[in-house]
Amino acid sequence: MSALLCPDCRIEMEAQRHYGVTVDVCPACAGVWFDESELRLLMEIDPLILLSIDDRALPDVQYAPEETVSRRCPRCALLLHPYRYLYDSPVELDSCDQCHGIWVDNGELHKMHEALLAQQSPSELEKHRQAVAQYEIEHQERVERAGLLASLFSLLRKRVPPFSGF
């Protein structure tokens, strides 16, 4: 598989693996491309994933963004459309209508994390568990191949609060 091109810089992005999921990071502008459901899955595995990806993706000091650039999907080449993360957060991302990939500008990952924290509730863990079960149904082959399921459940187990004992 050849490397994807950054929607802003048009240079080859670098693959980064997190928990068996590969995301593409631009070495110049430090933007990050997530394929469909990768972002959701990674955040279910590790609520701090946005921060750790952001910390590893540092923009080139030489980088000067071009205001007029029309962002296109690195997979489909269609124009990306802006949308609000979590529907009403202050974070604006770009997504592809066809493949549902998401483009995240440098620095937006931290803002996304803050938006996410603001929404957390006691029922969050149960929702995570259901989403992981749903992911297993939708992507069974891929999950098994990546050995993701075992790590998903062991990570979730660690996050379950003790109801008795201790």
Ligand SMILES: [Zn+2]
């Ligand atoms: Zn770039």
Ligand SMILES: [Zn+2]
């Ligand atoms: Zn696309």
